[in-house]
Amino acid sequence: MDSDLSSQDRKDLDKFIKFFALKTVQIIVQARLGEKISTCSSSSPTGSDWFNLAIKDIPEVTHESKKALAGQLPGIGRSMCVEISLKTSEGDSMELETWCLEMNEKCDKDIKVSYTVYNRLSLLLKSLLAITRVTPAYKLSRKQGHDYVILYRIYFGDVQLTGLGEGFQSVRVGVVGTPIGTITLSCAYRTNLALMSSRQFERTGPIMGIIIDHFVERPFTNMAHMHPCSYRTPGEDEGGTYAGIEDSQEVCTTSFSTSPPSQVMPSLSGEMHSDVLCMCGTQVTTTSLDLPFAAFTPRANDLEVNDPMVHPPPSPAPSSPLQGSLHSNSSSHSGGQPQDDFVMVDFKPAFSKDDLLPMDLGTFYREFQNPPQLASLSIDVSAQSMAEDLDSLPEKLAIYEKNIDEFDAFVDTLQ
Amino acid sequence: MNCRSEVLEVSVEGRQVEEAMLAVLHTILLHRSTGKFHYKKEGTYSIGTVGTQDVDCDFIDFTFVRVSSDELDRVIRKAVAEFKDALGNSGSDGMGQISLEFYQKKKSRWPFSDECIPWEVWSIKVNVVNLANEQERQICREKVGEKLGEKVINIVEVINRHDYLPKMPTQSEVDNVFDTSLKDVQPYLYKITYQITDSLGTSVSTTMRRLIKDTLAL
Numbered sequence: 001m002d003s004d005l006s007s008q009d010r011k012d013l014d015k016f017i018k019f020f021a022l023k024t025v026q027i028i029v030q031a032r033l034g035e036k037i038s039t040c041s042s043s044s045p046t047g048s049d050w051f052n053l054a055i056k057d058i059p060e061v062t063h064e065s066k067k068a069l070a071g072q073l074p075g076i077g078r079s080m081c082v083e084i085s086l087k088t089s090e091g092d093s094m095e096l097e098t099w100c101l102e103m104n105e106k107c108d109k110d111i112k113v114s115y116t117v118y119n120r121l122s123l124l125l126k127s128l129l130a131i132t133r134v135t136p137a138y139k140l141s142r143k144q145g146h147d148y149v150i151l152y153r154i155y156f157g158d159v160q161l162t163g164l165g166e167g168f169q170s171v172r173v174g175v176v177g178t179p180i181g182t183i184t185l186s187c188a189y190r191t192n193l194a195l196m197s198s199r200q201f202e203r204t205g206p207i208m209g210i211i212i213d214h215f216v217e218r219p220f221t222n223m224a225h226m227h228p229c230s231y232r233t234p235g236e237d238e239g240g241t242y243a244g245i246e247d248s249q250e251v252c253t254t255s256f257s258t259s260p261p262s263q264v265m266p267s268l269s270g271e272m273h274s275d276v277l278c279m280c281g282t283q284v285t286t287t288s289l290d291l292p293f294a295a296f297t298p299r300a301n302d303l304e305v306n307d308p309m310v311h312p313p314p315s316p317a318p319s320s321p322l323q324g325s326l327h328s329n330s331s332s333h334s335g336g337q338p339q340d341d342f343v344m345v346d347f348k349p350a351f352s353k354d355d356l357l358p359m360d361l362g363t364f365y366r367e368f369q370n371p372p373q374l375a376s377l378s379i380d381v382s383a384q385s386m387a388e389d390l391d392s393l394p395e396k397l398a399i400y401e402k403n404i405d406e407f408d409a410f411v412d413t414l415q
Numbered sequence: 416m417n418c419r420s421e422v423l424e425v426s427v428e429g430r431q432v433e434e435a436m437l438a439v440l441h442t443i444l445l446h447r448s449t450g451k452f453h454y455k456k457e458g459t460y461s462i463g464t465v466g467t468q469d470v471d472c473d474f475i476d477f478t479f480v481r482v483s484s485d486e487l488d489r490v491i492r493k494a495v496a497e498f499k500d501a502l503g504n505s506g507s508d509g510m511g512q513i514s515l516e517f518y519q520k521k522k523s524r525w526p527f528s529d530e531c532i533p534w535e536v537w538s539i540k541v542n543v544v545n546l547a548n549e550q551e552r553q554i555c556r557e558k559v560g561e562k563l564g565e566k567v568i569n570i571v572e573v574i575n576r577h578d579y580l581p582k583m584p585t586q587s588e589v590d591n592v593f594d595t596s597l598k599d600v601q602p603y604l605y606k607i608t609y610q611i612t613d614s615l616g617t618s619v620s621t622t623m624r625r626l627i628k629d630t631l632a633l
Binding site: 049052 | 467
């Protein structure tokens, strides 16, 4: 006598496992769509929300899940896996993570199916919601679009983790014991994503080269089974009706309710984001604003010391020897002869050839390092004194008054 | 029954305190909230549906999931804001701890008041650090995001041990186990308290505030 499980319990358990698997895939794929997910709480049970959680069903995803399950259920030796990978606009792809729904032989015979198992499966789905936002692929999926897209693939059978590269990490989402085995949900994720993102900002080498490092040989036939984590409004998809819609008759009964389920599974409209991810655009190369030869330009503080604009030379008063030397230093001139006060350092910039060209880099820098003094700012000792300036003012004013019409006309042209 | 106690520690910058606390508290409450119970005449009950939503943090590279209940979010934000203010007033090297305690009420006979028996306590120790420049802040954004990810994994591990949970109550007992004051979700009865310690580790400003979520007055 099978005292372990009544037939009703067994039927219930099978249904729970089936819908748990479907909801698991929905949560994972929706978490990789690249947008924030939001669903509403509802205090009145409609009898259609499995595990008392509001998780939308994307028909395409349900269809793929059922196709992968092919009428079977996840069980001992039959794991259901959701593989998430990244595909660049160049066409290269890389596996990011694999979510595994497995069952082992450890049975919990005493557990109550319709109560404890159901509630624990609900809890496990909540944990899955939390953990899907924590693995590295989440951040990548939020930024998908021009440079890369995120794809998913569902398969049934043995877990394949070789595509995740060396050093992949594993996180266990949770376990639920049942009378027929223990359900475990876990995620194995690639860890050397960080290497990829820092390399993205190197100037050298396109990202394609780097992808190949991580890229274990992937039979390209597999790509046929990859699906973008995006939702297209119905009509764009092949067919239009999915097996999922027929199955919507199979409604979940919320725990402990004795009243029959009143509504079918809510039909899914195109209310979800329908971004078609475009695979175009160039890779991100560099965000640095390095100037070429930045290392060889004079430093800012050096420039400041000699810059007459920053340190305007004092007005020409009887000059002390100190001022005299200051003036001569700041009034540098083109074709710059270095003053006796300064020691000439032979400026040898890298990659320049000495004296082979009429204007090599060093000469260029020397000539243009200190631009010529503006005539209006030149303060040779022979320049007019302040007093003389003031004397000439009335003359100047008289001239300007005479030409006032000219000035007015000029102002008019500006307006 | 022994009370389960879990301690989580985070080091954050001042402006990250609020979001880090919200992320942890909401992650715990996500697992400790159910839909509203609706009792039927036959003594059975059905459970409402819990919605969820993603919340992006502004000062941390992190996204967390919370239950879709604005009422609950308001209560948690209020508690976290008070904690953050208290932490800010304690001085620049402030350390503090915020605790989320789940409890059951046990009715006592008059004149004794009901007993509150905790069955799970989460303590989050916070250490506020000061950063010197924008570069450090950027690194802190990412690091704290990773740390919070680890905390979420820790929380999920604990939840998943399926240790003691209060028995599902009958209709008359539901308010001894659950907070039924919210209209859309039903968390287990909980309390949020906090303590601030100064940089020397002594409880100088021992501000113990209790926010009791129990609307069923006797």
